[in-house]
Amino acid sequence: MDSPSSTTRIAARSSMIDSIRGCGLSGMRIDKEDLRRKLSIPEYLRVAMSNAIRRKEGEPPADTCQSDVIVDGNGVQPPEAPMVVFINSRSGGRHGPELKERLQELMGKEQVFDLSEVKPHEFVQYGLACLEKLAELGDFCAKDTRQKMRIVVAGGDGTVGWVLGSVGELNKQGREPVPPVAIIPLGTGNDLSRSFGWGGSFPFAWKSAVKRTLQRASAGPICRLDSWHAVIQMPSGEVVDPPHSLKPTEDCALDQGLQIEGALPEKVNCYEGVFYNYFSIGMDAQVAYGFHHLRNEKPYLAQGPISNKLIYSGYSCTQGWFLTPCISDPNLRGLKNILRMHVKKVNCSEWEQVAVPKSVRAIVALNLHNYASGRNPWGNLSPEYLEKAAAIRLEFRGGEWKDAFMQMDGEPWKQPLNRDYSTFVEIKRVPFQSLMISGE
Numbered sequence: 001m002d003s004p005s006s007t008t009r010i011a012a013r014s015s016m017i018d019s020i021r022g023c024g025l026s027g028m029r030i031d032k033e034d035l036r037r038k039l040s041i042p043e044y045l046r047v048a049m050s051n052a053i054r055r056k057e058g059e060p061p062a063d064t065c066q067s068d069v070i071v072d073g074n075g076v077q078p079p080e081a082p083m084v085v086f087i088n089s090r091s092g093g094r095h096g097p098e099l100k101e102r103l104q105e106l107m108g109k110e111q112v113f114d115l116s117e118v119k120p121h122e123f124v125q126y127g128l129a130c131l132e133k134l135a136e137l138g139d140f141c142a143k144d145t146r147q148k149m150r151i152v153v154a155g156g157d158g159t160v161g162w163v164l165g166s167v168g169e170l171n172k173q174g175r176e177p178v179p180p181v182a183i184i185p186l187g188t189g190n191d192l193s194r195s196f197g198w199g200g201s202f203p204f205a206w207k208s209a210v211k212r213t214l215q216r217a218s219a220g221p222i223c224r225l226d227s228w229h230a231v232i233q234m235p236s237g238e239v240v241d242p243p244h245s246l247k248p249t250e251d252c253a254l255d256q257g258l259q260i261e262g263a264l265p266e267k268v269n270c271y272e273g274v275f276y277n278y279f280s281i282g283m284d285a286q287v288a289y290g291f292h293h294l295r296n297e298k299p300y301l302a303q304g305p306i307s308n309k310l311i312y313s314g315y316s317c318t319q320g321w322f323l324t325p326c327i328s329d330p331n332l333r334g335l336k337n338i339l340r341m342h343v344k345k346v347n348c349s350e351w352e353q354v355a356v357p358k359s360v361r362a363i364v365a366l367n368l369h370n371y372a373s374g375r376n377p378w379g380n381l382s383p384e385y386l387e388k389a390a391a392i393r394l395e396f397r398g399g400e401w402k403d404a405f406m407q408m409d410g411e412p413w414k415q416p417l418n419r420d421y422s423t424f425v426e427i428k429r430v431p432f433q434s435l436m437i438s439g440e
Helices: 015-022 032-039 043-055 093-107 120-136 140-148 157-173 191-195 206-219 283-297 305-320
Strands: 083-087 112-114 150-155 181-185 222-225 228-235 247-249 268-275 278-282 339-345 351-354 362-366 389-396 403-408 411-416 423-429 434-437
Touching: 032 093, 032 206, 043 120, 043 140, 083 093, 083 120, 083 206, 093 112, 093 206, 120 140, 120 157, 150 157, 150 206, 157 181, 157 191, 157 268, 157 434, 181 191, 181 206, 228 411, 278 283, 278 423, 283 362, 283 403, 283 411
Parallel strands: 083 112, 083 150, 150 181, 181 434
Antiparallel strands: 222 434, 228 268, 228 423, 247 268, 278 362, 278 403, 339 351, 339 389, 389 423, 403 411
């Protein structure tokens, strides 16, 4: 897979070093009021955007921007660095709700969105559309605010991918500029955060670190990140409890350059999604699936990165290497028994089949230099291993396996398999890149 541009090739650092750095032990003191003036969107625009999101009325950009406060924005000074924050308050252990309050204190309640209440696509469809509508009506402040808008995501890799996917719809709709994204790492692995210089864990002295993070997010340079579109075509059925990044779709067109062998079912269902970090199948996805269900059922056990990693380690022993769907026959544990893989290289029209060794229990399509909490699985590769892939197709057939575990950017699900008909996953590069704010 392609990795982020060379400007984002930042070596993974330990969580301890990242935490100390995030505490702001060096550097200038940031004045709270100065920061608030720099980031805060004028009240009449905050109210208009909030109302548009709350009412969810009309199609953008028409009829989405209604406000109980009518102000001539041409007489209002636009902020230097307008910003909104999306926070997954369930992440970060016990600090999630406290962090939300701290952010609202620093930049205004209407600029901080709890993902349990406001979804990223609602902000794009209604909030940003509201600014665009006001700008069309001649409001200079709204226009300047829309053009300078930046986004901070407080959450794990899955949350960051969710927001990036929603913001990416602006490219398809021709609604530019697309706001760049910074990260406050609240997840377990935080590999996207590490890759762009935002650290691998939540800082110890987080209250003082929040101001420094917002300051860096307001002025940091912009980098570019590749993303990949995944289409899943399966025999009639549905994915139970799919992640946010995976949506049903009517478009099931697979690449016609690779012929499908065997009979096809009369009816197929399709899902699609975009990933920015990785797509994987097998042992690691199964472990992640067990952890996510435990966290939902017993949230008091998942109080932060350290406890989360301990739980992950336990699941690795009880659900990963040793307890697979085919525990009765160890020879059936490998993915080779259910999987066939093809790759199409850049500037090549032909698909090549890649042999899957029988010992392989997980396959990861990785877009970053970091994986599994900062590990570098690439090592020092020789040139022949650095060929670029334009597309990957994975074909699954059930046999002894009734389900396969998959995940995209840390969001796992259980994929049903069929003994008689194949399930296909086809991965292709998205034609546009996402904009990230460097934390360096």
